[in-house]
Amino acid sequence: MTTAIATTHPSQSWLLLVLRLRTFVALILVLAYFSVMAPNFLTAANAVIVSKHVALNAFLAIGMTFVIITGGIDLSVGSIVGLCAMVAGWLVLNGVDTGLGWTVWFNTWEIVGITLLVGIAVGFINGLLITRLNVAPFIATLGTLYIARGAALLSSDGRTFPNLGGTEEFGTASFPFIGSGSVLGLPVMIWLLVGVALGAHYVSRRTPLGRHIYAVGGNERGAALSGVKVDRVKLFVYMFSGFCAGLVGIIIASQLQAAHPATGETFELNAIAAAVLGGTSMSGGRGRIFGTIIGAFVIGILGDGLIMMGVSSFWQTVIKGVVIVLAVVIDQAQSRLQARVALAQEAAASR
Amino acid sequence: MTAEAGGHPIGLSIRGGVKVYPGTRALKGVDFDLRMGAVNVLVGENGAGKSTLMKVIAGVESLTEGRIEMAGREVHFRSKADAVKAGIGIVFQELNLFPNLTVAENIFIGHEPVRGGVDIDQTAQARATAALMARLEQDIAPETPLDHLRVGQQQIVEIAKALSQDARILILDEPTSALSAAEVEVLFRVIAELKSQGVGIVYISHRLEELIRVGDYITVLRDGEITGSRPMAGVDIPWIVRAMIGGKTKEFPRTQAAAFGDEVFRAEDVTLPRAGGGYAVDHVSLSVRKGEIVGLYGLMGAGRTEFLECVMAQHPGSGGRMVVDGTPLTERDVAGRIARGIALIPEDRKRDGLVQIMAIRENLTLSSLGLFTRAMHLDLKAEAAKAMEFVKRLTIKIASPENPVSSLSGGNQQKVVIGKALMTSPKILLMDEPSRGIDIGAKAEVFRTMRELAAQGLGILFVTSDLDEVMALSDRILVMANGRISGEYPSGTDAATVIAAATPHIRKDQAA
Numbered sequence: 001m002t003t004a005i006a007t008t009h010p011s012q013s014w015l016l017l018v019l020r021l022r023t024f025v026a027l028i029l030v031l032a033y034f035s036v037m038a039p040n041f042l043t044a045a046n047a048v049i050v051s052k053h054v055a056l057n058a059f060l061a062i063g064m065t066f067v068i069i070t071g072g073i074d075l076s077v078g079s080i081v082g083l084c085a086m087v088a089g090w091l092v093l094n095g096v097d098t099g100l101g102w103t104v105w106f107n108t109w110e111i112v113g114i115t116l117l118v119g120i121a122v123g124f125i126n127g128l129l130i131t132r133l134n135v136a137p138f139i140a141t142l143g144t145l146y147i148a149r150g151a152a153l154l155s156s157d158g159r160t161f162p163n164l165g166g167t168e169e170f171g172t173a174s175f176p177f178i179g180s181g182s183v184l185g186l187p188v189m190i191w192l193l194v195g196v197a198l199g200a201h202y203v204s205r206r207t208p209l210g211r212h213i214y215a216v217g218g219n220e221r222g223a224a225l226s227g228v229k230v231d232r233v234k235l236f237v238y239m240f241s242g243f244c245a246g247l248v249g250i251i252i253a254s255q256l257q258a259a260h261p262a263t264g265e266t267f268e269l270n271a272i273a274a275a276v277l278g279g280t281s282m283s284g285g286r287g288r289i290f291g292t293i294i295g296a297f298v299i300g301i302l303g304d305g306l307i308m309m310g311v312s313s314f315w316q317t318v319i320k321g322v323v324i325v326l327a328v329v330i331d332q333a334q335s336r337l338q339a340r341v342a343l344a345q346e347a348a349a350s351r
Numbered sequence: 352m353t354a355e356a357g358g359h360p361i362g363l364s365i366r367g368g369v370k371v372y373p374g375t376r377a378l379k380g381v382d383f384d385l386r387m388g389a390v391n392v393l394v395g396e397n398g399a400g401k402s403t404l405m406k407v408i409a410g411v412e413s414l415t416e417g418r419i420e421m422a423g424r425e426v427h428f429r430s431k432a433d434a435v436k437a438g439i440g441i442v443f444q445e446l447n448l449f450p451n452l453t454v455a456e457n458i459f460i461g462h463e464p465v466r467g468g469v470d471i472d473q474t475a476q477a478r479a480t481a482a483l484m485a486r487l488e489q490d491i492a493p494e495t496p497l498d499h500l501r502v503g504q505q506q507i508v509e510i511a512k513a514l515s516q517d518a519r520i521l522i523l524d525e526p527t528s529a530l531s532a533a534e535v536e537v538l539f540r541v542i543a544e545l546k547s548q549g550v551g552i553v554y555i556s557h558r559l560e561e562l563i564r565v566g567d568y569i570t571v572l573r574d575g576e577i578t579g580s581r582p583m584a585g586v587d588i589p590w591i592v593r594a595m596i597g598g599k600t601k602e603f604p605r606t607q608a609a610a611f612g613d614e615v616f617r618a619e620d621v622t623l624p625r626a627g628g629g630y631a632v633d634h635v636s637l638s639v640r641k642g643e644i645v646g647l648y649g650l651m652g653a654g655r656t657e658f659l660e661c662v663m664a665q666h667p668g669s670g671g672r673m674v675v676d677g678t679p680l681t682e683r684d685v686a687g688r689i690a691r692g693i694a695l696i697p698e699d700r701k702r703d704g705l706v707q708i709m710a711i712r713e714n715l716t717l718s719s720l721g722l723f724t725r726a727m728h729l730d731l732k733a734e735a736a737k738a739m740e741f742v743k744r745l746t747i748k749i750a751s752p753e754n755p756v757s758s759l760s761g762g763n764q765q766k767v768v769i770g771k772a773l774m775t776s777p778k779i780l781l782m783d784e785p786s787r788g789i790d791i792g793a794k795a796e797v798f799r800t801m802r803e804l805a806a807q808g809l810g811i812l813f814v815t816s817d818l819d820e821v822m823a824l825s826d827r828i829l830v831m832a833n834g835r836i837s838g839e840y841p842s843g844t845d846a847a848t849v850i851a852a853a854t855p856h857i858r859k860d861q862a863a
Contacts, residue, residue, distance in 0.1 A: 207724075208720040210729075211720055215717055218708045222703050222704060224685060225685060225703050227717075228717070285708045342750075342755055346750050346763075349750035
């Protein structure tokens with residue numbers, strides 16, 4: 001390994017910096033482009049609308065990022081969104097019939113808690129299938145994708161739960177606030193996103209758990225032999241992904257004041273796209289929460305901007321695909337360059 | 352060059368073979384004759400150049416200098432396919448088979464008999480496979496899935512694969528390392544059969560008795576040079592050992608006088624059942640004292656690595672008792688055992704020791720993150736400081752601790768693995784082939800580090816298949832064969848005794 005060039009060219013390190021920040025660069029390019037091309041794009045009102053669109057995908061993408069860093073995949077998040085929306089809708093509308101002639105009604109906080117627990121529970125099942133029964137993550141979560149979707153459809157016989165406005169009587173009048181309320185001029189869901197994102201970033205960078213997530217994805221055997229409890233780490237990431245999906249389910253039900261069992265179909269693909277666009281490696285071990293969020297913004301802004309420019313939605317789909325593929329190609333180039341620079345540095349140091 | 356000895360014509364010869372890898376000369380002017388219709392035995396220590404020589408013959412590597420001749424003409428093998436065309440087949444130590452395919456499919460992989468260029472002629476393939484199996488006296492149906500076969504039978508399939516390409520020269524690299532005694536007998540019959548058909552066989556093994564029994568000619572390699580080459584008649588084990596390790600041993604002198612403390616680790620009756628009966632680790636009991644370096648010598652498949660894995664809680668099915676510092680070891684997971692003061696430096700750095708894409712710092716601290724954590728919060732400054740402390744202490748040469756560990760040389764990577772283990776403040780250090788894949792300078796440094804650690808009171812149990820290493824470094828030598836401890840010797844024991852104890856299948860007196 002002494003064939004690498006001994007010194008790093010300035011142009012090389014500059015290129016590396018640009019490549020490292022590529023998602024950010026892409027975001028700025030997309031923003032600039034639409035600011036010029038679509039007159040109403042760069043307004044505060046539009047920024048809030050776009051953020052709300054992006055936020056839903058960003059929640060899922062954060063959960064997905066952890067899963068992908070461990071080397072797994074979670075296809076079930078879209079279905080968990082649907083299931084959790086239905087659970088929340090059911091609790092607001094019907095309460096829980098105890099079968100003893102009376103019904104238990106929950107207030108908004110309790111509904112949020114129960115719904116999130118449902119999301120976490122589905123993630124827990126994913127984790128158990130993957131760690132205890134050795135089912136491949138793709139298959140395990142494909143299974144729960146169908147099961148959760150089926151359960152959502154069964155809960156209402158395929159109908160929509162309408163009018164989830166809530167009542168003062170049961171303490172659910174605040175339910176719509178989650179999806180459509182604002183605090184200090186920003187939508188509640190944006191505050192929630194900021195909270196979840198900061199939390200996830202903190203976990204990934206400043207806790208042993210986060211380090212273990214990266215280690216499991218980088219080399220599962222090596223991590224296990226270093227004393228990392230691989231199964232627990234995997235359980236956590238799938239449960240956290242389920243938590244994020246549950247949150248999205250609640251937000252959507254609250255925003256629309258209605259819950260439809262088909263909510264969240266194909267959301268998992270958008271979440272994967274955002275994570276990959278943000279630099280998460282599908283082979284595991286690499287990825288950043290902020291990268292993912294920027295990735296989600298690029299996808300969201302691309303979609304909304306193209307709509308405002310009046311581009312056909314069919315073309316939008318094509319463009320989205322091109323951007324994702326391009327992102328991965330650039331990602332490969334960056335990791336090769338980065339490895340070369342590091343090799344050159346180390347070769348120089350060991351001389 | 353056409354000299355015939357004992358009626359065995361020379362099928363292939365190498366003259367002045369030199370192979371240079373970056374940093375090392377693996378072959379230093381080797382002359383080698385391969386005789387047809389005979390078993391040409393090749394023996395030498397790990398790293399002596401046996402595998403390189405065979406790779407050159409099989410076209411996997413090409414010579415830096417020198418030439419290969421077949422039937423008096425110089426030949427050039429640019430790839431394995433060239434060598435196959437010239438009638439050379441090789442069976443590697445690690446089997447290159449597809450467990451999900453059938454025996455016939457495995458044998459004809461890459462050269463399937465086809466009709467019209469696409470359609471595999473299943474009947475012809477099955478017929479040819481059946482014929483090969485008959486030639487090798489095996490009762491294996493062509494459509495048997497490979498993973499239904501025992502390892503020994505799989506080895507036969509590898510040989511059949513080589514023969515199916517009309518191999519006139521067959522190289523067998525440690526063919527018996529994974530075989531049972533009965534399977535070895537079958538293999539030897541097959542070899543005798545092939546010999547009588549005029550096939551020239553190169554046979555590499557560490558099992559000296561086996562070599563003497565099966566070989567017709569012997570060639571001994573040491574440090575890339577041939578130190579002995581003659582017909583097998585009259586060769587005995589002491590002759591081979593002398594040629595293998597020479598007069599002098601490599602120097603890793605002890606700097607401090609040995610002062611051993613109390614027993615720090617004891618294993619009693621550790622067992623690991625082997626799939627298909629028997630034990631991979633067969634009631635192994637041993638103990639290590641503070642400040643003592645115990646060398647665990649043995650051949651591949653002797654159960655040394657498996658024993659270390661049992662200690663590190665890698666095999667849920669293992670039995671036996673272990674004691675650390677006088678207290679029984681009851682923890683059932685790796686984290687618990689690390690916490691009790693056991694640290695393992697695995698044999699395969701890439702696969703088990705490191706997370707290649709993570710930074711050097713992150714690898715160093717991976718087992719000891721608890722040191723820098725207060726209520727979930729990781730103190731990155733303290734972590735970086737600790738990492739740098741170990742980088743200095745072990746003199747790991749790095750440009751930045753934030754570079755991925757994959758950018759380091761083998762020796763420095765090994766030091767990172769050692770650093771990771773040491774950061775957990777172990778009482779007993781288990782090292783599996785600590786010098787594998789690192790250059791001679793780094794080796795010496797690793798050994799010096801081991802000495803220092805022992806002097807500081809650490810108990811070290813290290814596994815090696817390098818005789819020099821075990822002789823020079825150990826305060827006490829344990830030998831394993833067939834999953835059992837087959838001998839225990841003080842440092843300074845005669846090398847031949849140790850080798851004899853390591854040779855399985857033959858009952859040795861269970862020494863001292």
